[in-house]
Amino acid sequence: MTLRVSLVAAARSSSRLAERFDDDRPLDQAGWHEVQLVAHALVPLGAAELRYCSPTPRSRATGDALGFAPMAQPALRDWDMGRWRGLTLGEVTAREPAAVDHWLADPRSAPHGGESMLGFIGRVGGWLDTRPAADGLVVAVAEPAVIRAALVYALNAPPSAYWNVDVRPLSTITLTGLPGRWSLSLEAGIR
Numbered sequence: 289m290t291l292r293v294s295l296v297a298a299a300r301s302s303s304r305l306a307e308r309f310d311d312d313r314p315l316d317q318a319g320w321h322e323v324q325l326v327a328h329a330l331v332p333l334g335a336a337e338l339r340y341c342s343p344t345p346r347s348r349a350t351g352d353a354l355g356f357a358p359m360a361q362p363a364l365r366d367w368d369m370g371r372w373r374g375l376t377l378g379e380v381t382a383r384e385p386a387a388v389d390h391w392l393a394d395p396r397s398a399p400h401g402g403e404s405m406l407g408f409i410g411r412v413g414g415w416l417d418t419r420p421a422a423d424g425l426v427v428a429v430a431e432p433a434v435i436r437a438a439l440v441y442a443l444n445a446p447p448s449a450y451w452n453v454d455v456r457p458l459s460t461i462t463l464t465g466l467p468g469r470w471s472l473s474l475e476a477g478i479r
Contacts, residue, residue, distance in 0.1 A: 290464055290465060290466070291419055291420070291422070291424060291425075291426065291464070291465065291466060292424070292425045292426065292462055292463070292464050292473070293416065293419060293425075293426045293427075293428065293462065293463045293464075294333050294336070294425065294426070294427045294428070294460055294461070294462045295427075295428050295429075295430060295434075295435045295438055295460065295461050295462075295463070296330060296333065296350070296351075296354075296427065296428070296429045296430070296458065296459075296460045297429075297430070297431075297432050297435055297455050297456060297457055297458055297459045297460070298315075298341075298342065298344065298346045298347040298349075298350045298429055298430065298431055298432070298457065298458075299315050299319035299320070299322050299323045299346060299349075299350045299353075299457050299458055300315070300316060300318055300319040300322065300346075300457045307376065308373075308374050308375060308376055309367070309369035309372045309373055309374065309375055309376075309377075309380070309400075312344050312345055312346075312366075313345065313346065314345040314346055314349060315345075315346050315349045315350065315353075319346065319349075319350075319457065320353070322457060322458055323350060323353045323354065323458065324353075326458050327353070327354055330354050330458070330460065331354055331355055333354070333356070333425075333427040333460070334354060334355045334356045334357075334427070335425070336356075336424075336425040336426055336427040337424045337425060337426070338419070338420070338424070338425075338426045338427075339351070339356040339357060339358040339359065339426075339427050339428075340358050340359055340360070340361045340364060340426070340427070340428040340429075341356070341358035341359070341360055341361070341364065341428060341429040341430065342360070342361070342364040342365055342366065342428075342429065342430040342431050342434060343360040343361070343362060343364070343365050344365070344366060344431060346431075347364075347429045347430055347431060348360065348429075350429045350458070351429040354429070356427060356429065358427075358428070358429055361415060361428070363411055363412065363414065363415035364412070364415060364428060364430045364431075364434050365431075365434075366431040366433055366434065367402070367403055367405075367408045367433045367434075367437075368402035368403035368408070369400050369402045369403075370398065370400035370401030370402030370403075371400050371401050371402075372400040372402070373402070380400075384399070387399035387400070392451070395409075395447035395448070395450075405447050405450060406447060408433075408437055409437045409440050409441050409447060409450070410441075411437075412434055412437040412438050412441060413437070413438070413441030413442070416438055416441060416442065416463070416467070416470065417467035417468055418467070419467070432455035432456075432457075433455075435453075435455045435459075435461060436450050436453040436455055437450065438463065439453055439461065439463075439472065440453070441470075442463045442465075442470035442471070442472065443470070443472060
């Protein structure tokens, strides 16, 4: 029995330079346009037996625009950044440079008062491991941070690997396996 979990990164809600921690803004015009451009390639994932999304407006809108009719999963919510919520990394660095340095260096730290990196990765990994362990396909639209956390968890990589994963809007990765035993599945591009 092997489960396939395809994770689709939500379309954009801002430029990469304007990204904010725990950003819950809806899709912007560029995001809607991107969904229209790639929908033909992603719509087949809607045949999954189970379809989920992060509870953020842009994840829900992306899933709905792709015809997934996803069910929001609280465990797929973005990283809880406490008092840094709504700020850019540049804004936080200007206000609290030592706290940012500590946060980047120690995956157990949460100087913002929210969730530590280890807590975040564990939460997302817990969601992944509680998917039904029957043969089948699951699709989930989530924030890029959630997908990064899922990859680190599934590959049993050190937490520092989180910072080396770039998840672009509407990119897709597939994990195959069983709870606690995941593999990254890279497939040929859709033509």
